[in-house]
Amino acid sequence: xxxxxxxxxxxxxxxxxxxxxFNIQVAQxxxxxIFEEKLTFNPEAEATFxxxxxxxxxxxxxxxxxxxFSLRYQATVNVHYPEPTSVEAEMRICELPLEIIPxxxxxxxxxxDQIAKLANELFGNLPHGYSRVEAICEWIHSxxxxxxxxxxxxxxSIQVLDGGVGVCRDFAHLGISFCRALNIxxxxxxxxxxxxxxxxxxxxxxxxxxxxxxxxxxxTKMSPVNQLV
Numbered sequence: 660x661x662x663x664x665x666x667x668x669x670x671x672x673x674x675x676x677x678x679x680x681f682n683i684q685v686a687q688x689x690x691x692x693i694f695e696e697k698l699t700f701n702p703e704a705e706a707t708f709x710x711x712x713x714x715x716x717x718x719x720x721x722x723x724x725x726x727x728f729s730l731r732y733q734a735t736v737n738v739h740y741p742e743p744t745s746v747e748a749e750m751r752i753c754e755l756p757l758e759i760i761p762x763x764x765x766x767x768x769x770x771x772d773q774i775a776k777l778a779n780e781l782f783g784n785l786p787h788g789y790s791r792v793e794a795i796c797e798w799i800h801s802x803x804x805x806x807x808x809x810x811x812x813x814x815x816s817i818q819v820l821d822g823g824v825g826v827c828r829d830f831a832h833l834g835i836s837f838c839r840a841l842n843i844x845x846x847x848x849x850x851x852x853x854x855x856x857x858x859x860x861x862x863x864x865x866x867x868x869x870x871x872x873x874x875x876x877x878x879t880k881m882s883p884v885n886q887l888v
Contacts, residue, residue: 660737660738660739661737661738661739661885661886662694662735662736662737662738663735663736663737663738663851663853663886663888664733664734664735664736665685665732665733665734665735665736665851665888666731666732666733667683667731667732667733667851667861668729668730668731668732669681669683669729669730669731670727670728670729671724671727671728671729671730672726672727672728673724673725673726673728674725675725676723676724676725677723677724677725678720678721678722678723678724679720679721679722679724680718680719680720681718681719681720681721681730682711682716682717682718682849683719683730683732684696684698684717684719684732684734685717685734685736685888686715686716686717686850687710687714687715687716687717688715690738690739690740690741691736691737691738691739691740691888692736692737692739693734693735693736694734694735694736694737695734695735696732696733696734696735697731697732697733697734698719698730698731698732698733699730699731699732699733700721700728700729700730701728701729701731702728704721704724704728705721706719706720706721707719707720707721707722734888736888738885738886738887738888740875740884740885740887741872742885743789743869743874744789745789745790745793746788746789747788747789747869747870747872747874748787748788748789748869748870749787749788749791749842749843749869750868750869750870750871752842755844755868759844759868760844762839762844762845762846762868763839763842763843763844764839765839767815768814768815768816768832769815769816769832769835769836769839770815770816770817770836771835771836771837771838771839771840772840773817774816774817774820774836774837774840775840777820777840778836778837778840778841779840779841781798781837782794782795782798782837782841783841788869788870789869789870789874791841791843792834792838792843792867792869792874792876793876795834795837795838795878796834796876796877796878796880798837799830799833799834799837799878800830800878800879800880802823803819803823803824803825803829803830803833803878804823804824804825805824805825805826805827805830805879805881806824806825806826807826808826809822809824809825809826810822810824810825810826810828810829814828814829815832816829816832816833816835816836819832819833820833826863827862827863827864827877827879827881828863830863830877830878830879831847831848831863831864831865831878832847833878834865834876834878835847835865838865838867843867843868843869844867844868845865845866845867845868846865846866846873847863847865848863848864848865848866848875848887849861849862849863849864850862850864850887850888851887851888852881852882852886852887852888853882853886862877862881862882862887864876864877864878864879864884864887865877865878875887
């Protein structure tokens with residue numbers, strides 16, 4: 660079990676009356692316990708709280724904000740992520756719970772249908788299961804260069820493949836795309852990570868459904884997944 664402290668401050672200037680929705684609070688996951696947390700607005704603001712569509716991520720909304728304002732979130736979290744055994748098996752489509760099926764589909768940022776041929780050429784003959792997803796991460800880490808500021812919010816996995824460069828978000832999108840192209844359910848995950856370079860910050864990784872559970876993977880290899888909040 661690891662006790663991790665989170666301290667995040669966001670600053671904005673709203674030129675006109677604006678509404679904001681934030682996803683910065685520690686999620687309700689079975690492997691992390693919130694020991695304490697504090698949320699501060701400057702100037703003070705009234706927030707509405709709710710749960711996102713996954714039933715785990717917590718959202719907050721503030722309305723009619725104008726001018727400069729800041730939001731600070733602090734928390735202490737006990738993380739006890741269940742380490743994978745490294746032998747978790749892939750599951751056939753007929754074995755997957757129905758709610759997991761959509762995580763095998765192509766999407767806006769993860770065009771798995773367009774890279775299916777490449778995915779099968781690179782990984783189709785590898786032993787199925789945890790080791791194959793590890794091989795996907797190794798390939799991305801070896802073939803995609805990490806460079807801050809090189810991509811933006813519209814960049815998709817196909818563009819990352821073409822350019823050979825991206826940030827953590829792009830590494831995660833490409834990992835998801837390769838997995839889905841092989842009918843392995845995968846989904847995007849964000850959190851707070853701790854690493855030396857760049858400084859600790861928000862970080863994007865991905866989860867893969869193997870052996871009847873979701874398992875975290877980080878193709879950037881920048882932070883241990885068992886230290887992600």
